[in-house]
Amino acid sequence: MSELAASGVSNRNHGSNIGTGTIPQGSGAAARVLDAEMNWLAKLLDAAIRLYFGQPCEVDDIARIDAPDLRDETTWYARIVREHITELDERVTLALALAPCLRPQLLDPLFARNPNLERAFSEFGGTARGTHAGFWPTYETAAFVVGATTALERRIRLTRLAEPDHPLRRARILHLEPTESAVNWFDAPLRVDPLALSRITLGVEQRPDYSSTFPARRLTTPLEWDDLVLHSGVRDEIDELRAWIEHSRTLLDTWQLDRHIKPGYRSLFYGPPGTGKTLTASLLGKTTGLDVYRIDLSLVVSKFIGETEKNLAQVFDEAERREWILFFDEADALFGKRTATSSSNDRYANQEVAFLLQRVEDFPGVVILASNLKGNIDDAFARRFQSMIYFPAPGQAERLTLWRNAFSRGPRLAAEVDLEVIAADYEVTGGAIANVLRHAALSTLRRGGETILQADIIEGIRRELRKDGKTP
Ligand SMILES: Nc1ncnc2c1ncn2[C@@H]1O[C@H](COP(=O)(O)OP(=O)(O)OP(=O)(O)O)[C@@H](O)[C@H]1O
Ligand SMILES: [Mg+2]
Numbered sequence: 144m145s146e147l148a149a150s151g152v153s154n155r156n157h158g159s160n161i162g163t164g165t166i167p168q169g170s171g172a173a174a175r176v177l178d179a180e181m182n183w184l185a186k187l188l189d190a191a192i193r194l195y196f197g198q199p200c201e202v203d204d205i206a207r208i209d210a211p212d213l214r215d216e217t218t219w220y221a222r223i224v225r226e227h228i229t230e231l232d233e234r235v236t237l238a239l240a241l242a243p244c245l246r247p248q249l250l251d252p253l254f255a256r257n258p259n260l261e262r263a264f265s266e267f268g269g270t271a272r273g274t275h276a277g278f279w280p281t282y283e284t285a286a287f288v289v290g291a292t293t294a295l296e297r298r299i300r301l302t303r304l305a306e307p308d309h310p311l312r313r314a315r316i317l318h319l320e321p322t323e324s325a326v327n328w329f330d331a332p333l334r335v336d337p338l339a340l341s342r343i344t345l346g347v348e349q350r351p352d353y354s355s356t357f358p359a360r361r362l363t364t365p366l367e368w369d370d371l372v373l374h375s376g377v378r379d380e381i382d383e384l385r386a387w388i389e390h391s392r393t394l395l396d397t398w399q400l401d402r403h404i405k406p407g408y409r410s411l412f413y414g415p416p417g418t419g420k421t422l423t424a425s426l427l428g429k430t431t432g433l434d435v436y437r438i439d440l441s442l443v444v445s446k447f448i449g450e451t452e453k454n455l456a457q458v459f460d461e462a463e464r465r466e467w468i469l470f471f472d473e474a475d476a477l478f479g480k481r482t483a484t485s486s487s488n489d490r491y492a493n494q495e496v497a498f499l500l501q502r503v504e505d506f507p508g509v510v511i512l513a514s515n516l517k518g519n520i521d522d523a524f525a526r527r528f529q530s531m532i533y534f535p536a537p538g539q540a541e542r543l544t545l546w547r548n549a550f551s552r553g554p555r556l557a558a559e560v561d562l563e564v565i566a567a568d569y570e571v572t573g574g575a576i577a578n579v580l581r582h583a584a585l586s587t588l589r590r591g592g593e594t595i596l597q598a599d600i601i602e603g604i605r606r607e608l609r610k611d612g613k614t615p
Contacts, residue, residue, distance in 0.1 A: 173218045173344060179211040180220065181246045184238040184288075191288045192252060195266070205290060206231055219342040227310035232301055236285040240317060240333035244340065247277035254278055266292045270332050283329040302328060315339060315464055338464065359436040359458045362470060364425040371419060371426055372537065372544045372573060380532045381423060384410055387529075388431045388468075388509055406507040409527060411474070413514045414534030417574020420513040423534075424470045427511075435468040435511075452498050459502045466508055474512035500524065537573060542566040545573050549580040550595070554587050557594045569604050579603035 186208050193200035202208055210231075213221035228234050242249050253267040263269070268283020282301065291297035303309055304317065305328045311317040318334040335343070373381065387408050412420040421437075428435035438458060462469050503510050504527055512528075525531065537545060543566035550556055571579070582603035583595045 172216070173220065176211070176213065176216050176218045176220050177241070177245055177344070180238050181242065181249060183208065183210055184235070184242060185246075185249050187235060187288055188249065188252065191290060194290065195287070195292065205288065210234060219339075223314070223316055223339070223343070227314050227316065232285065232289045232291070232297070233304065233311060235288050236282070236301075236304060236333065237311065237317065237335070239280045239285050239288065240335045241340075241343065243272075243275060243277055243279055244335070244344070247275070250278040250280060250284075253280075253284065268329065270330065272332060280333045281330055282333065285333065286329060305331075357457060358454055359438045359462075359469075362421065362425045362428070362435040362437045364422060364429065366422065366426065368426050368430045370548060371423060372541050372548065373419065373423075374535060374538065374541065377532060377534060380530055381427070384408065384509070384530060384532075385427055385431065388427065388433065407505070407510065408508075408529045409503065409506075409510045409512070411512045411514065411525070411528050411531045412534055413516065413531065415536050415572060416515060417572035417577075418534040418536060419573050420534050421470070421472065422573075424468065424511045424513070427509075428468050433466055433468050433509075435470055436462060437470045437472055440471065440473060455499065455502065459506060463507060468509045468511060469503075469506065471503075471510070471512045473514065475514040475516055536570065539567055542569075542571065542576070545576045549576050553580075553584055554592075555594045557596045560595065560597045560600065565600060565604070569608070571604060571607055575604075575607040578607055582606060 187205045190200050190202055190205050190208060192198070194203070194205070213224050223237070224234060228237065239250075250269075253264075253269055255264065255267075256262060257264045266283075266287050267278075268281040268285075268287060269278050270281050272279040282304070285304075286292060286298050286301055289297060289301070291301055304311065305319060306312065309317075312319065315336045316339040318336040319331055320334060391406070391408070412423065414420065425435055427433075436458070438455075459469075461467070503512075543563060546562040546566055550562070556562075579600060580603075583599035586599040586602070587593070587595050
């Protein structure tokens with residue numbers, strides 16, 4: 144079997160991590176790449192039929208037909224090929240699995256009947272599937288296309304695709320159904336996992352909806368990484384976490400540190416309200432191209448014991464396969480010191496907590512837990528964090544940057560406003576500053592004015608300080 148290195152199929156360890164790095168191109172690019180792939184598959188199929196029946200053919204082996212070069216493509220399909228595929232038969236199998244969805248008529252030649260036996264060719268494999276009118280390929284079909292019908296060695300090699308450890312199966316791209324195929328694996332229909340299919344075809348993925356049975360919601364922010372204002376010490380720690388997200392694959396796979404390092408990363412963000420914990424979690428996802436999901440803890444403890452566990456398990460499973468960052472807000476409620484159980488509700492709560500702790504600990508991706516207090520976190524649990532990052536209230540310099548950023552857009556500031564003095568005089572957090580901006584802008588609008596006055600800002604600050612029980 145020939146190596147596909149020349150066409151972008153190279154050592155999978157050097158491929159980029161699916162889900163991180165550059166964000167995949169959209170559906171236009173996806174269609175172009177897939178179209179080329181289907182053209183290639185059609186040529187292979189034609190050649191395979193010609194070679195098998197001894198008809199004239201331009202090549203003596205389908206391996207001589209060049210596969211599309213995917214080295215510079217960033218679509219999901221190209222990345223899957225780069226990351227998980229090293230050999231021709233794998234790529235053919237994946238392309239064949241996509242064909243019923245992308246170009247079903249491509250497989251029509253396989254409906255040809257064997258005139259000697261007046262039945263379909265067993266060599267072609269294929270199966271009927273529900274309402275699909277076309278030919279549905281099986282692993283037998285893949286064997287036929289790669290010329291493994293008569294070459295037993297090639298045929299046997301193909302069976303490695305049935306192994307749960309095969310990269311295409313481990314990454315949940317090729318789906319193997321437990322059907323009668325247990326009798327003969329070659330009869331199993333070729334199927335691409337629905338999630339992989341939506342990534343491959345749409346270029347984006349369909350996200351599950353938040354519901355009572357799916358207690359997680361995607362966190363997004365219109366802000367950018369540069370808008371984040373942090374103490375340099377905090378930034379260092381955040382940069383380390385970001386580096387982990389970006390490079391953990393290299394660390395674990397290429398450097399083979401996976402024997403010493405567990406794949407997941409758990410970080411606790413703690414500190415006063417409004418200091419940017421939630422914002423940082425959202426931005427970590429935004430800059431690395433990963434989705435961040437916030438688990439709704441109010442839905443975690445439900446009256447229906449078992450249900451919650453099932454719902455949570457679903458979130459963790461989805462999170463693992465889609466490489467989400469999981470975010471738990473107000474985590475102290477969950478991970479605080481276990482209190483003696485009093486009511487029956489608490490007992491269930493503790494049962495769910497135990498389940499959650501286990502899943503958090505085993506999760507192979509990034510989990511961020513946010514809390515206002517550190518003292519409350521169970522010691523045993525604290526030891527399991529890779530990092531505990533304290534988000535202090537911003538100092539004077541950070542406050543000044545926050546104020547300047549806040550007023551960089553929207554209505555202009557009156558000449559009397561001196562943000563340096565405001566930053567020096569009032570100890571407020573980024574969250575409070577965002578609220579002051581809202582208040583000041585609204586006051587300006589209500590006045591019919593166009594510039595924000597010093598008084599608007601000071602009044603906004605007063606309100607914020609009053610909320611905290613402080614008086615300015
Ligand atoms: N360090 C920061 N840099 C830039 N903006 C910030 C920062 N901290 C807070 N903000 C602003 O305040 C808003 C609220 O902050 P955020 O929700 O991240 O606080 P939090 O630490 O999660 O608070 P809580 O503990 O109450 O959940 C942000 O959306 C952002 O507009
Ligand atoms: Mg928060």
